[in-house]
Amino acid sequence: MNDTINLLMNHMSIRKYKDQKVEKEIVDTIIKCGQMAPTSSHFQHYTIIEIKDQSKKEFLSEIAGGQRWVKEAPLVLLFCADLNRGKKYFEDTDKEVFSNTECYTVAVIDASLALQKSFIAAQSLGLGGVVVGGIRNDVEALSKEFKLPEMVAPLCLLCLGYPDENPGLKPRLPQEEIHKVDFYDDSNQELLINEYNQTVKDYYIERTDGKTQDTWTKRSGSYLMAKTRDEVGVFFRKIGFLKK
Numbered sequence: 001m002n003d004t005i006n007l008l009m010n011h012m013s014i015r016k017y018k019d020q021k022v023e024k025e026i027v028d029t030i031i032k033c034g035q036m037a038p039t040s041s042h043f044q045h046y047t048i049i050e051i052k053d054q055s056k057k058e059f060l061s062e063i064a065g066g067q068r069w070v071k072e073a074p075l076v077l078l079f080c081a082d083l084n085r086g087k088k089y090f091e092d093t094d095k096e097v098f099s100n101t102e103c104y105t106v107a108v109i110d111a112s113l114a115l116q117k118s119f120i121a122a123q124s125l126g127l128g129g130v131v132v133g134g135i136r137n138d139v140e141a142l143s144k145e146f147k148l149p150e151m152v153a154p155l156c157l158l159c160l161g162y163p164d165e166n167p168g169l170k171p172r173l174p175q176e177e178i179h180k181v182d183f184y185d186d187s188n189q190e191l192l193i194n195e196y197n198q199t200v201k202d203y204y205i206e207r208t209d210g211k212t213q214d215t216w217t218k219r220s221g222s223y224l225m226a227k228t229r230d231e232v233g234v235f236f237r238k239i240g241f242l243k244k
């Protein structure tokens, strides 16, 4: 074990923060670390918007279905997949190419890696936080509020602050289920999923004094169906993504 492994192994989403500002120098370091994430062909297809205005934080919290931590977090960063910059400035390109699924995929990966690097940097500096995808409940309103141009897709927030809770580690799938060697071996899958369902159920029973007894498959299914957000694809096409 070293300090980095220790940090990574102790990740937990933090949704309650101390009333303590995050200094500008720390914010700059967090963003700089995000920028040092690997990026496909050095394209850097993302933009990060720091939300300082409290009324905008409240707007985001509302859109995300009233998620309290969005308006309470001292530092809120909106991560966007951004093909607008490349489309405008990359030389000798067929502009149509930016609308293909490959470009969209690359932009989402780039933005996600930058987000994760920022998150780890923040955690290493004593901050805690949570990724919030709930803002995609209304991508059109979001786009308007933050004046996003065509080919800039809002993906999610990274809400950060100094932790004022310790929710504990959430169990992950058995390593064997996600780590395969040489081919996609799913011969043990049912057993592993059943085992994991029991682990997750025990976790929720303990965490909620028995009020929640969900298994992983049950909870994931109901979360997925609660918000399918089919309109995200429609809007992303409208602003130029995913046309071919």
Ligand SMILES: Cc1cc2nc3c(=O)[nH]c(=O)nc-3n(C[C@H](O)[C@H](O)[C@H](O)COP(=O)(O)O)c2cc1C
Pocket (backbone or CB within 6 Å): 011, 012, 013, 014, 064, 067, 130, 131, 132, 133, 134, 135, 156, 169, 170
């Ligand atoms: C893409 C993405 C979207 C997420 N959206 C939300 C969200 O809208 N609200 C929330 O409270 N947590 C959200 N989370 C946090 C997850 O719920 C959390 O990471 C997961 O349950 C595992 O828990 P842990 O981070 O504490 O280990 C999101 C995480 C990711 C990666």
